[in-house]
Amino acid sequence: MTVSFAVGVLAALMLLHAAYSTIQSLKSDVEKWRDKASAYETKAKDLQTEVSLMKNEVAKLKKKDQEKEVGSTPKKAIYNLFK
Incomplete structure (x- = not known):
């Protein structure tokens, strides 16, 4: 194995590690957003209820108010309506 090949492999491994770290970070962000979305959906359902x-x-x-209005009409006024 030559030095340049070893350096190339090391560089590739470093790139893979960086990509893996980025993917893990993105997965973590997605999970946080899912949790937030779930919390907002729950809040929305609670508010709808x-x-x-x-x-x-x-x-x-x-x-109840309409029943009071009908019940509070004086009988004399109702009688006058039918004259």
Whole structure:
């Protein structure tokens, strides 16, 4: 084995090591982004559930308010409507 061949092999190994390190770093970054995406998806689902619950509560309150309006109409006023 010649010195130049050994230097070439060493250079190739160094390049492979650098590439491997870069790939490992990228894999780590991808995993971090996956974790963030998963957390945001969970948060979005939680917020959608909260919005749905709030909409239901608003609908109940509107219905209750409408029932109060109908129930609070004086009988005399209703009688006058039919005269």
